[in-house]
Amino acid sequence: MKPPPFTYHAPRDLPAALRTLAEVGGKVLAGGQSLIPMLNMRLAAPGHVVDINRVAGLDGIEVSRAGVTVGALARHADVERAGAHPLLTWALKLVAHPAIRNRGTVVGSLVHADPAAELPAVLAVLGGHVRVARWDCGRVTFREIPAAEFFVGPMESAVGPGELAVSAFFPALEEGSGAAFHEVSRRHGDYALAGACAVVGVAGARVACIGVGGGPVVIDVGGDLSSAAARVRDAVDPDDDIHASAAYRRHLVGVLAERALRDAAREGAAARGA
Template sequence: MKPSPFSYHRPRTVEEAVELLGALGEEGKVLAGGQSLVPLMSMRLAAPAHLVDVNHIPELDTVAVTAAGVRVGATARHARVEKDAAAYDAAPLLRQGLVNVAHPTIRNRGTTVGSLVHADPSAEMPAVLALLGGSVELRSTAGSREVAAADFFVGPMESALRPGELAVAATFHRPPPRSGSAFVELARRHGDYALCGVAALVTTDHDGAVTTARVALISVGPVPVVVDVGAAVHGTGTAFDTERLAGLLDAAIDPEADIHATAEYRRHLAHVLAARALTEAHEHAGPTRDERAS
């Protein structure tokens, strides 16, 4: 199939893009990587009257490491973020999640911020942002606002982005010192959307005992599901009680059945993958670079 007719716009600055989007309102749609939007348009599941192509705005194509974390601009491709060594040092979970996104060809074109705005509950990057406690910067003719990840994902394929707004960047916060992370998922075929996926973040003390443990799950709810699983840590602080972990997860997730998996199977995967991700994250936790150097 072919997309419905639309008008194409190519702004050269953020200000020009915001003015366009403000004038177009609900009839305007931003084109960045297009890896989600273009297929939807081709299947006539989306039919915007206007496309605003932001790929020719240089200031949006950035990956910057700050004291707060990693700031990713709206047109920075997944592959660029994945391969950025400084970004990996600041927040390893970024790369750990990105390597699970589709295939290299898709990551070469798709954008990390675009994936956040698309808000697919089976996508990896919303879970990474949610677990790291990040935020998305939105700009309009009325000004800028920063929306925390906890408030940004409001439903399946629905974010807090309003008509006339442009998502200019997302910030993925640095994890605390002595933290480790991991991302584990299971798909029918490599590159498919996950039947279930789990991002884990574990922080330890100087003796290696777990002090905090959290997970973010995909494909088991309408938005990324973040769960504090610290109560599942054994008394020694070096292992997790799988039965206690399963209970904490079951109280938080609400998987649905579809043609690929039953709800019960997804629930089982959540238990297994969370235990695996937490164990791997704990293995990655340890002394900071400064501690190792001293």
């Protein structure tokens, strides 16, 4: 398999990358673990590819009391090893295989917006945001897109033409909160048939589900965890496909949500010394 012809660009700083995107558009190459297979299978045929791997300053992992900011070139494996956020670390261990995690990027996964991907669910359940940049009237400008608005549909994010996602912010868990992520896939490393991540705190609980909608499905389950599985099943709208029926996915995600909530509640209780 070979990709369709395209013009390759390799800017060395952020303004140059943004000017290129403003002038020619095209696809951004960071980790390439989603883009390259799509090119080789002719599922994407951009006229231009803008490789940002030489752009300095985009590979940072910044930790503060408020949360973790992950740069556009920070690799899955590096963020996992940093262990800066418990839910993010848990989710990254579920992503594909080590070879993919060594090259793939956290921000790239968010922009790719696969409905079965783990990282969009983490951003959504935490209420994080993605920072994007563009070239506007001779200068670099930025805007922040909250997770609730970022995932527009299957394989579609809110990053506009000429824009580059430069970082993602994952808010820290509140004190005394716990988090967990569970999923089921046909083979280890495959995309999940369904999955659920949960955050449980003193004020209540939230779940984000994958594989059962056009993007991460977030459900606020409040403080009553006993009815959470039923509420999750009622909130999702999976499709039938060659891998599983909609009914099976709906049942499965309820079970996984219940497990994630149980484990998150246990972690929260331990953090509070309860």
